Amino acid sequence: MIISGVKCIGSEHNLADCLHDKVGQVFCPGEENIAGVVCSASLPDLVVDEKEIERTSYIDNIPMANLQCALEENCLSSSAYDRTRPGWQLQQRRVLRFTARIGNFGTTDFRPFLPKQSWQWHACHLHYHSMEVFAHFDIIDSRGTKVAEGHKASFCLEDNECHTNIPKKYACANYGDQGISVGCVDTYHHNIDCQWVDITDLRPGTYYFKVSTNPKNHFIY
Numbered sequence: 473m474i475i476s477g478v479k480c481i482g483s484e485h486n487l488a489d490c491l492h493d494k495v496g497q498v499f500c501p502g503e504e505n506i507a508g509v510v511c512s513a514s515l516p517d518l519v520v521d522e523k524e525i526e527r528t529s530y531i532d533n534i535p536m537a538n539l540q541c542a543l544e545e546n547c548l549s550s551s552a553y554d555r556t557r558p559g560w561q562l563q564q565r566r567v568l569r570f571t572a573r574i575g576n577f578g579t580t581d582f583r584p585f586l587p588k589q590s591w592q593w594h595a596c597h598l599h600y601h602s603m604e605v606f607a608h609f610d611i612i613d614s615r616g617t618k619v620a621e622g623h624k625a626s627f628c629l630e631d632n633e634c635h636t637n638i639p640k641k642y643a644c645a646n647y648g649d650q651g652i653s654v655g656c657v658d659t660y661h662h663n664i665d666c667q668w669v670d671i672t673d674l675r676p677g678t679y680y681f682k683v684s685t686n687p688k689n690h691f692i693y
Contacts, residue, residue, distance in 0.1 A: 473498045473506065516652070517578030518685040525683070528571035528662045531671070533564045541596040547666035549620065551673055567668035572607065572624065574685055575657040581641070583651040584626060585690035597665065599627040602650045608687050609669050612680040619679065622669035624660060631656035 477493035484490050487509065493499060542548055552565055576582050584591075584602035591600040606626035610618050630648075631640040634656040642651040652658050660667045 514579040516576050516580055516582035516654070516691060518582060518652070519575050519577050520683045520685060521573035521575065521657075522683075524573045525570045525681070528569075530569055530662070532567050532569050532668070534567060535564050536561050539565060542666055544596050545594065545625070545666060547622070547668070547670070549670040549673060552670065564672075565670055566672045568611075568671050569662040569668045570609075571662045572609075572660045572667065572683075573657050574607065574652070574659075576652040576654050578654060581651050581653050582629075582686075583649075583692045584629065585692060588647075588649070594627065597627065599644070600647070600650075601625045601627050602629060603686075603690060605687060606685070608682075608684040610682040610684070611669060611671065611674065612682055614678065620669050620671050620674050622666075624667065626650065629658055632659040633657045 475487075475492045475495055476498045478487065478490050479492070480487075480490035536552070539548065539552070543552065548565055554560065557563075586602060588602075591602045593600055603626040605623045606629060607624045609622040609624070611620040613619050628644040629650040629652060630642045630644050631651075631653050634640055634653065638653065638655040640656065641653045642649050642656075644650055662668075
């Protein structure tokens with residue numbers, strides 16, 4: 473650790489140009505507050521369309537009988553897998569659905585880290601998983617504690633929409649290449665299986681919704 477208290481406004485050309493504590497005087501209350509920097513000539517920059525999430529979000533109740541694929545792909549909270557409760561197969565799960573539009577506004581394409589021959593075929597949804605997890609969708613309480621979570625494996629990471637004059641490069645059909653081109657957007661609509669957060673066990677209250685894309689920082693440089 474070299475410096476702490478770093479505050480940048482975005483126009484700096486060097487980290488040393490940002491406001492920070494005196495070099496050598498490091499004040500870090502915990503390891504979770506430590507960040508590192510990797511310099512690269514070009515990088516993807518995944519940006520979430522938060523307005524689309526807000527516009528399309530709604531609560532849906534789904535019978536367990538319609539959730540076999542979701543169960544197999546771990547798209548539900550842990551209580552859904554407790555089969556000791558009487559009549560569990562007749563119960564419903566309450567989920568928060570929403571559309572996720574994630575665009576690449578960086579300087580190079582975002583491509584899955586794993587080579588295509590290492591992708592996993594999931595027979596239930598008839599698709600390949602090219603990454604273990606592409607995005608986390610977490611619900612946080614007022615104390616900062618995660619109380620519900622969802623995840624989206626990149627089972628179809630492609631250029632759904634692109635800016636004018638930008639050709640679509642990635643398409644999942646026919647075992648095609650997956651990724652997000654610069655200036656393009658990957659969209660998962662609210663009605664797609666597993667595009668939700670299971671909130672069955674969540675009590676009424678005020679919460680924060682947190683989205684993290686590529687949480688493990690896995691991509692091809």
